[in-house]
Amino acid sequence: MNATWSLDSFTFGEFTIFDCFAVRKVLRMKDSLHACASHEFTLWVMDNVKWEYDVFVCFRGTDTRNGFTSHLMEALSREQIKVFLDDMLEKTECIDVLITLLRRSALSIVIFSENFADSSWCLDEVATISQSMEEFGHRVLPVFYKVDPSEVTEDFGSYANAIERKYGARPPKFWKRKHRASKPLEDRKRRLDALKAVANCAGHTSQAIKIDSELIKAIVNDVLNRLVDMSPRVKSNILIGMDARVSGVERLLAMNEDAFRIIGLWGMGGVGKTTLARVCYQRYTSLTKEIKHYFVRNINQTCEKENGMEGIVTKLYSTLLSESNINFDDLDVSYRRSRLSRLKVFLVFDDLGTLSQLEQLLLGDLLSSTHLFAAGSRIIFTTRNRMVLGNVGARIYHVDFLDPDESLQLFGIxxxxxxxxxxxxxxxxxxxxxxxxxxxxxxxxxxxxxSDKDKNYWLSFLGDMRQIPTPGIHDVLKRSYNALGVEEKRFFLDIACFFYGTVKSILIQYYHAHYVLENLIDKSLCICVRDDLGERIQVHDLLREMAWSIVNEETKLENRTRLKNIDDIHKLLTTSLSTNGGRATEGIYLDLSQANEMRLEANAFEGMTSLRFLRFFYPRNEYGTIKIHVSYGGLHILPNSLRWLIWHKFTAKSLPSTFSPDNLVTLSLRGSPVMERCWKVEQAKLVNLVWLDLSNCINLVAIPDLSWSSNLEYLYLQGCKSLTELPCNVGDLDKLTRLDLSDCTNLRSLPANLNSKCLKDVRLSNCPKITSCPEISSGELEVLDLTETPIIALPAAIYNIKQGGWLRLCGKHISNFLPISASLKVFRLCHTAMREMDYYNDDDRQQVGSLPRFVDLDLVGNPPTQELVKEYLEDGL
Known part of the structure; x- marks a missing residue:
């Protein structure tokens, strides 16, 4: 169904063909590939084989071996062109061996010289090359060295006379019986036709370029051009979505500028950095013959070997300086440095891991790296670690994942x-x-x-994907993990196993080490994305699965630091393991929507002195039944080491009186049906708390004292129907960004002022006993929801709602309205008693009249207001 796929070549969906006969499979794919023409990405289709040799050279040894041919071989070798010389063949080998070699070579160079036609072997090779040209399009570059082309092609030239003398009526010595001509005349004609076919190809002659060194230079350039034309750059591989990525790198390379530039391709393992670098390398090295170029592959893996880095560096600079056997220490010689400074280069350093590797590649001087090579030079690094790129002022291109369309195309192929x-x-x-x-x-x-599997196999495979590690993937990803320090490994496992999707500020407070999180981001082990809650930390699913596979290598349950498996958690918490073992357990993660019911004894957590993370949760917007039942009287103990406590539908009236919550960064007891207070004695200072979620605790009568909670950013109390008042210090929380009191139907009063300068979202809908809205000091306000709350006077803060914010007002008590912010995008004003709109001055009236178009405008039940708003917002309707 598909050709052979290689995991070791390109990472961006390369379609690699190892046998020339597989070209036919590509041809059979044409119809389905044409179906993709409507999609906005480029398909690159390979039409050549993966060659063992770049060039096959046919020549007359006695004429040119020790002279012209030897110099040509040296010049080709300097350009890393892999050559097969015909004298590497044993003369006794049959012609079928030669055909196989030609199939494995990109093109052939035939050096016609004075006595070439006197060699039966040379003529046999030419005949085979001609046959290969006809059968599978083999390419040939003829070189006429001190012989006129007409002598080769004419029927009465010196070559034709040599064939007559050499063969007469005899068939060629090495031609197999099935190839023998039935008549001597036909046999001679075949030799002449083969010579003509090869000699008539575009090539070079020493009559036109008389100096050998110039002729060799022309041949090498011609070979390079032909190899490039046959290379992946010319619709060579199925590289999904590559065009946009190449364009992004090209903008950073700016090849038309005569400045030294370093470009860093940064991204997660397996995302396609090497492929992107290789495509750019092939493109520009083919266009810039005067630039020295070199591609250093797999630096990290090579460095694991003894003297691996020294070997890379010496080979690199030996090639650039065209010197053999340069020792590592010899690179400090000032003369060599001087030569390098005049050398324009295009280099790719693939899979750079550490600053030490970078220093060695640039000969130990990062500060003067821009002067190591001549102006106009370009160096591309690929790395998973962004930090090493900042030390050389690299321009960074983030190689991102494929989008859904591109993913589907690549998977289909x-x-x-x-x-x-x-x-x-x-x-x-x-x-x-x-x-x-x-x-x-x-x-x-x-x-x-x-590929080629039936649907039953697919269903079984897809069912096992998340349970069984995939070696080909995890081995690649684990290299990034292995390069971390001890503390970084611990933090990564925490984030990958427990904290993905968490708000960044909470994690910073959790770790008290901002730099560690930034390091993990720089090393492509997690990313930071922004949504309506702010910046969140995300971890790719493959990295998460790898993290759990690392954790599960700890074979004994009581020795595992992190638990996710439902059966393992049940066994740990409901047997003697929790008290007699479990001291190594640092985190427990249980999705209640997937769990069975579990009953915990009062001392279930007694032995877990290392527990930092406990999450019994229902996914967002999902409310299920109670799954974890606490024994009558509640828990006797929770570890004071807890920093992250999420327990949805907690079944006790309060947390244990022995529990000290001062270390908590996150506390969520959402939907706990009988909880009245978080703890019985108000003695906690909660100095680390960032997130407090007690929403839908319908029997909650009081929330904790927050006077010490200077780091609190998120306070969710919606649906707390028994809550009658808030602590007055809620208004003084300096970092508060979101406050949700929706459906607090018995809440009677609010703080007069909400003084947080960071406040973005205030929701007070359906609070029937609230009649006044606090004054809001924040200039960051984005959302104010007062739906069905009998507030009469509105705060002046609505005039300053930020760009793209929204305002929802609904209720018969609203009778006045302050000027609207020009940034408002959503305006819902439903069933109010409003009869007029007030303005501070004519400028306010003019500003309202110039409002932009609303995304959402709802004035249902307000006929007078509809007319009033239409008068001034005609362009916005």
Missing amino acids: HAFGRCLPPDDWMELSHRALSYCKGSPLAIKVFGGAL
């Missing part, structure tokens, strides 16, 4: 040998891709694993 999966396989394909999350490496691995 690897799983079905076509651009898109068949319609009846589309649902299963999307299931596989939901796990890959745009990782080209994962898509290739899973596509190849599922």
Whole structure:
């Protein structure tokens, strides 16, 4: 169904063909590939084989071996062109061996010289090359060295006479019986026709370029051009979505500028950094012959070997300086440094891991690295660690994941040998891709694993994907983990196992080490994304699965630091393991929507002195039944080491009186049906608390004292129907950004002022006993929701709602209205008693009249207001 797929070559969905006969498979794919023409990305299709040799050279040894040919070989070798000389063949080998070699070579150079036609072997090779040209399009570059082309092509030239003398009526010595001509005349004609076919190809002659060194230079440049034309740059590989990425790198390279530039391609393992670097390398090295170029592969892996880095550096600079056997210490010689400073280069350093590697590659002087090579030089690094790039002033390009369309195209090619999966396989394909999350490496691995398999196999495979580690993927990703320090490994496992999707500020407070989190981001082990709650930390699903596989390597349950498996958690908490073992347990993560009911004894957590993270939760917006029942009288103990406590539908009236919550960064007891207070004695200072969520605790009568909670940012109390008042110090929380008191139906009063300068979101809907809205000092306000709350006078803060914010007012008590912010995008004013709109002055009236178009404007039940607003907002309706 598809050709052979290689995990070791390109990471961006490369379609690699190892046998020239596989070209036919590509041709059979044409129809499905044409179906992709409407999509906005480029498909690159390979039309050549993966060659063992770049060039096959046919020559007359006695004429040119020790002279012209030897100099040509040296020049080709300097350009890293891999050559096969015909004298590497044993003369006794049959012509079929030669055909195989030609198939494995990109092109042939035939050096016609004075006595070339006197050699039966040379003529046999030319005949075979001609045959290969006809059968599979083999390319040939003829070189006429001290011989006129007409002598080769004319029927009565010196070559034709040599054939007559040499063969006469005899068939060629090495030609197999099946190839023998039936008549001597036909046999001679075949030799002449082969010579003409090869000699008539575009080539070079010493008559036109008389100096050998110039002729050799022309030949080498010609070979390079031809190899580039046959290389992946010319619609060579199926590289999904590559055009946009190449364009992004090209803008940073700015090849038309005569300045020294370093470009860093940064991203997670398996995302396609090496592929992108290779495409750019192939493109520009083919266009810039005067620039020295070199591609250093797999630096990190090579450095694991003894003297690995020294070997890389010496080979690199030996090539650039065209010197053999340079010792590592010899690179400090000032003369060599001087030569390098005049050398314009295009270099790629693939998989750079550490600052030490960078220093050695740039000969130990990062500060003067811009002067190491000549102006106009370009260096591309690929790395998972952004930090090493900042030390040399690199321009950084973040290599991101494939988007959903690109992922589907790549998966279709690897799983079905076509651009898109068949319609009846589309649902299963999307299931596989939901796990890959745009990782080209994962898509290739899973596509190849599922190719040619039936649907039953697919269903079984997809069911096991999250339980069974995938070696080809995890081995690549684990290299990033292995490069971390001890503390970084611990933090990464915490984030990957427990904290993905968490607000960044909470994690910073949790760790008290901002730099550690930034290091993990720099090393592509997590990313920071922004949503309506602020900056959140996300971890790719593949990294999360790798993290859990690392944790699960701890074989004994009582020795595992982190637990997610439902059966393991049940066993730990309901048996003697919790008291006699479990001291190593640092985190427990349980999705209640997937769990069975569990009954905990009062001392269930007694032995867990290292527990920092406890999360019994229902996913967002999902409210299920009670799954974890606490014994009558509640828990006797919770570890004071807890910093993260999420327990949805907690079944006791309060947390244990022995529990000290001072270390808590996050506390969420959402939906706890009988809870009245968080703890019985108000003695906690909660200095570390950032997130407090007690929403839908319908029997909650009081919230904790927050006078010491200077770091609190999120306070969620919606649906606390028994709550009658808030502590007055809520108004003085300096970092508060979100306050939700929706559906607090018995709440009677609010602080007069909310003084936080960071406040963005205030929700007071359906609070029937609240009649006045606090004054809001924040200039960051984005959302104010007063729906069905009998507030008569509105705060002046609504005039300053930020760009893109929204205001929702609904209730018969609202009778006045202050000027509207020109930034408002959503305006809902439903069933109010409003009869007029007030303005401070004519400028306010003019500002309202110039409001931009609303995304959402709802004036239902306000006929007078509708007319009033229409008068001034005509352009916005």
